[in-house]
Amino acid sequence: MSGYMVAVDNGSQSTKVSIIDPDGVVHASARVALRPYDAPAPGRWEHPGDDLWESIVEAVRGALAGFAGDPAEIRGLGLCTIRFCRAALRDDGTLAQPVMSWMDERVSRAHEAESADVRYVTTSSGYIAHRLTGELRDAAGNYQGVWPIDTLTWDWSTDPADYERTGMHRDMLFDLVRPGGVLGTVTDEAAAQTGLPVGLPVIATANDKAVEALGAGLRSQHDALLSLGTYVAAMTVGRESASADDAYWVNFGAEPGRYLYESDGVRRGMWTVSWYRDLISSAGGAASEHELGIGAESVPVGSGGLVVGLDWLAPSDAPERRGAIVGFDGTQGTFHVFRAILEALAIASAEGADRTFEALGRDLGELVVTGGGASSALMLRILAGVYGVPVRRPVLTDAAGMGAAICAAVATGIHPDFDSAVAAMVRVDVRVAPDPAWVEAYAAVRERYRELLPRLHAIYR
Numbered sequence: 001m002s003g004y005m006v007a008v009d010n011g012s013q014s015t016k017v018s019i020i021d022p023d024g025v026v027h028a029s030a031r032v033a034l035r036p037y038d039a040p041a042p043g044r045w046e047h048p049g050d051d052l053w054e055s056i057v058e059a060v061r062g063a064l065a066g067f068a069g070d071p072a073e074i075r076g077l078g079l080c081t082i083r084f085c086r087a088a089l090r091d092d093g094t095l096a097q098p099v100m101s102w103m104d105e106r107v108s109r110a111h112e113a114e115s116a117d118v119r120y121v122t123t124s125s126g127y128i129a130h131r132l133t134g135e136l137r138d139a140a141g142n143y144q145g146v147w148p149i150d151t152l153t154w155d156w157s158t159d160p161a162d163y164e165r166t167g168m169h170r171d172m173l174f175d176l177v178r179p180g181g182v183l184g185t186v187t188d189e190a191a192a193q194t195g196l197p198v199g200l201p202v203i204a205t206a207n208d209k210a211v212e213a214l215g216a217g218l219r220s221q222h223d224a225l226l227s228l229g230t231y232v233a234a235m236t237v238g239r240e241s242a243s244a245d246d247a248y249w250v251n252f253g254a255e256p257g258r259y260l261y262e263s264d265g266v267r268r269g270m271w272t273v274s275w276y277r278d279l280i281s282s283a284g285g286a287a288s289e290h291e292l293g294i295g296a297e298s299v300p301v302g303s304g305g306l307v308v309g310l311d312w313l314a315p316s317d318a319p320e321r322r323g324a325i326v327g328f329d330g331t332q333g334t335f336h337v338f339r340a341i342l343e344a345l346a347i348a349s350a351e352g353a354d355r356t357f358e359a360l361g362r363d364l365g366e367l368v369v370t371g372g373g374a375s376s377a378l379m380l381r382i383l384a385g386v387y388g389v390p391v392r393r394p395v396l397t398d399a400a401g402m403g404a405a406i407c408a409a410v411a412t413g414i415h416p417d418f419d420s421a422v423a424a425m426v427r428v429d430v431r432v433a434p435d436p437a438w439v440e441a442y443a444a445v446r447e448r449y450r451e452l453l454p455r456l457h458a459i460y461r
Helices: 053-064 125-134 159-166 186-192 208-215 267-284 287-295 336-360 379-386 401-413 418-425 436-461
Strands: 003-009 016-021 025-035 074-081 088-089 120-122 137-139 175-176 181-186 201-204 223-227 232-238 249-252 259-266 307-309 325-326 368-371 391-394 429-434
Touching: 003 053, 003 125, 003 418, 016 053, 016 401, 025 053, 053 186, 053 325, 074 208, 074 401, 088 125, 088 223, 120 125, 120 232, 125 137, 125 181, 125 186, 125 201, 125 249, 137 181, 137 201, 159 307, 181 249, 186 201, 201 208, 201 401, 208 223, 208 232, 232 336, 232 418, 259 267, 267 287, 267 336, 267 379, 267 436, 287 325, 287 379, 307 336, 307 436, 325 436, 336 436, 368 379, 379 391, 379 429
Parallel strands: 003 074, 074 201, 137 175, 223 368, 368 391
Antiparallel strands: 003 016, 016 025, 088 120, 181 201, 223 232, 232 259, 249 259, 307 325, 391 429
């Protein structure tokens, strides 16, 4: 089977572009870091300038430069961008104001125009799709948050109250396309900027977490995905569009008719790991996460009694919270703190996963782990011990990129359906069985967390 897919994975901190074949093999890739967010006022986080588009242009050009195959064999581009962003555009499709990050407090409320020339309101994927194709179409599955969307039909609501609630009119919104549908084709102008072939189909995916779940091979309702990135939460799949319990919330999936059920999460998960790495490095200590991980291997389960409260970015319903590390007695060192952060991430996500699976009436079978943190062998062992189930890591831990490629492969007929595409393109790299001694020990550590964290939260209240 011939042909290649360009997969665009635009995340919180960088844009990665890969060129992937029908067997899931990556033939070229490039990553471009995004510039630091602007914070013009408390609670506001904006992408500076035209950073999203510029990073995608540079990353596409980098991937194409490293591609040894025939560009004429590229069949489609799967577009995946970070969820919850909001872009306000002028009539010509240019930015009327900076794109709001998912962390911006404005995306959790109704739209209020900040410029007189705002004509359209869309997501980051809608903005990028327009830059690529010139069309006013966006991925239906990327409309998470405050939008007048009908989650059952995957289309705009027919209830006028939804437009009143969100501060949007239907003529401000792009037309919606389901995962695996065509958003448009690459224009002459976009081709000149990116190096992509003119007329290349641009394929809709969904929100980045759902696309990541697809690319990680999350198909069974008894498995969960843990994405070890900036935001860390446990997710599973289902066919119901609404939650009957507040233990989880429902997102669109990356396949029509499928939904992603997501537990509470840590808003600066692996960012906290990077923060600690940089802190230690600046003091002349271990310079990399790999070195810290090697040192933490010798630290016993429970990190000498340290407990980490992971509120480096407080949840929106408790903005007063702060991060904390408690339990020092003089016996702990650099590697104890590092391991304690990893353990806290595992425990926080497991607590959310337990609530979700209990509410769904399911048993957890396996945990799929993706993202940058999935490269840590220690983290995989900790997760297996905390969750008490086998943990598997796919070959490509940039699962959002693989998910985007899968959507493109289905849309262009390279694979006949999503099941076939996942079976052909997603493979397991490592599977870690839980150590019974660690499972028992982490049960006690989790109890310590359950007792102590509410006390920390009370202090900040």
